[in-house]
Amino acid sequence: MKEISKRYNPSETEPKWREFWEKEQIYKFNPKAKGEVFSIDTPPPTVSGKMHIGHAYSYTHEDFIARYRRMKGENVFFPFGTDNNGLATERLIEKTKNVRANRMERNEFIKLCNKTIKEITPDFICDWQKVGMSCDFSKIYSTIDDNSRRISQKYFIDLHKKGYAYRQEAPVVWCPYCQTAIAQAELEDKESESYFNDIIFKLPKNKKLTIATTRPELLSSCVAIFVHPDDKRYKKLIGQKAQVPIFGNRVEILSDKKVDPEKGTGAVMCCIFGDKTDVEWFKEYKLPLVMSLDKDGSMTKQAKKYAGLSAKEARKSIIEDLQKKKLLVSQKKITHAVNIHERCKNEVEILNSKQWYIKILDKKKKFIKLGEKIRWYPPFMRTRYENWIKNLGWDWAISRQRFFGVPFPIWYCEKCGEVKIADEKDLPVDPLTDKPKSKCVKCGGTKFIPEKDVLDTWATSSISPQLALQLFFKEKETRELIPMNLRPQAHDIISTWLFYTVVRSHYHFEKLPWKDLMISGHVLDSKGKKMSKSLGNTVSPQEILEKYGADALRFWSAGSSLGQDINYSEEEIKTGRRTTTKLWNVARFMAMHEKKPKLVKNSDHLERADVWILGEMNKTIAEATKNFENYTYAKAKDAIDDFFWSKLADYYVEFIKYRLFGEDKKSKDAAIRTLSTVFFNVIKMYAPIMPFVTEEIFQTFFKGAEKTKSVHLSKWPEELKFSRKNDILDFKEAIKAIDEIRKFKTEKGISLGIDIKSLKLKTKVNLKKYGEFLKKAGRVKKLT
């Protein structure tokens, strides 16, 4: 036997076991293996250079469950993928390669994206392996690879055939910076300073009407003025026409209950399009489509002398002109919330354009009901899902006027405009380079215009169950595997990934995507503030891994309840490291007395302390098992921690020393068997949380105890059956006595090792009954 090192050193053991697991294919998924499949719809992280601490936090949570299930004997399907198309990826490439997609050849940019993704993905994934993820990394998907493009296009065609996808020219949320349409779910709020401008509109007979607006640059798009129907000030004006300042055209004054008489002057101009209400009025009153803003955020010809200016410049210029004409009554400084695009943080606009949509608004109730059929852990997260759906105001816009994404498998007939769908057997296609192989079904035309747009990245990631399952199964087989068992994810993408996956699964398969949902919280800094690069309060998981090891990081991660945000705490990570050390030391102690693991065979010559610790072990196994089943890994960890530190290490190990060093062979044998059994089960119970140290201890000390290559393939502990329950009570009496002795010694400042015979302490304790230990009364914490 090789020499056992005195210290446990994660930087030596962790790479060693990572290699071992890979070489021995410990986590390889075999579709034909025994055991019921437990499938996990692993979130494909967006390739962004490096894993951040939030990833480490939520991914380890799902890994606890995967490892637990594997030990329970289930055939765990735990795939891995990366999400690497769409705006997030484009932004990354633009930033790291210092380019702008809009100023490059489309093909060149796509090539650069593909090349960069290929370069950085291996390092990126490596962090997930370092943190101890037990996914099958031998086959992974990327949301832009051929297979994903094929699947994504195939299911888009399915949506189209079923009538859930449609193309329409309509107002859509538009990012002038990225120059693409985006979905409601991609918006964020930002407080920004602005001015409320009171502007005079002239009425017939020299009368005036003052309206308040923050968007004077949209005057040229003003198509109506709205007042509240009950507003006494303006009631007489309804139906009259007002003259738009500077531009001179006349617009009707209409009434609508959406107007708030208290706000501004109580009269508001409706512009195409200043905000969502304008869109609603546009539709409801069939107002003319008068666009003053172009797709790049500049003013159109409609804005006449302001054409070509940016919206900001136009605003300034128009305000100056209004002042000159004395049509600006006042300007009030305000702060208001504006919608910005989450990817680039620029203010968005609403423009009219032709986009592809997926229907969702007409099935809101259905989606809420489907949400009720999934088990949510923790349950309250479901209300967020419901709230989001209730507040949805737009169908899902899925076309993006961008470059690096899955192309629509679509052309349009040049002659009649009919949509031409690609043939399934030709997928994946790129309509820009590929051509349809048949004529237009409507008019027989042979010339086609390719669809240049690409799909929203969520349109591909929302079929992640298929992307993952089809790595290992034929498409037909995957239907049997839906719903998958578990979707783990963090709460920030309930309105996107989670919701869209429910939608897609329902549309394609009329099934739920998963049975259980496990929602993780976020990592905050040590003071409870959001981590962000600009605040400089981020922590790097790579540094933690190097300094303390993956097990310590995972120990910290396991410390908070599911769904709870966690404050980053280096102290807790240190406690994790201490736990690995403690485990190692108990292992060494055990090995001092017995080289080969000997387990309890029967309860024949077990002594009181043995029966007691085995009973406590059984309780802990029951508690840990129950909690891993319920995804409450933090409670499982608490139970294991408490048992290991306060009962096994602090108490039992101390107590049996006199037996291990004594002459009574039977007693010694019972102690070593009990210790081995209990400690082996502790190692197993810790294995899902701390996979490295438990593997090191398993391989070094317990290899012969169970015929398995790895602790992670060993059997999850079961309660040990034995019939000496009375002794447990007996032993608790001894503990009370021990407490007395401990207290006495500590108060007098006497060393704990001193024999009590030499002290003037009277105790009722029966020394014979509890052995030599009581004479010394070693360390004991409180026992419960």
Add this chain to the structure above:
RNA sequence: GGGCAAUUAGCUCAGUGGUAGAGCGCUUGCUCGACACGCAAGAGGUCAGUGGUCCGAUCCCACUAUUGCCCACCA
């Protein structure tokens, strides 16, 4: 403005309808036959506030306050 969550020891958080728990930190002591990344003994709390239900509330209910998050508000 709507919703969700939280409020328990100096800090981070468990928890229960019947006299309050852990880890870290703090104090004091201890090189005791694995472990100083250790061991032992301590100090420390009107369980946010106000009402209500109950024999009894930190726990259940109502309201209030504070904090965080999601959504709406963008004229």
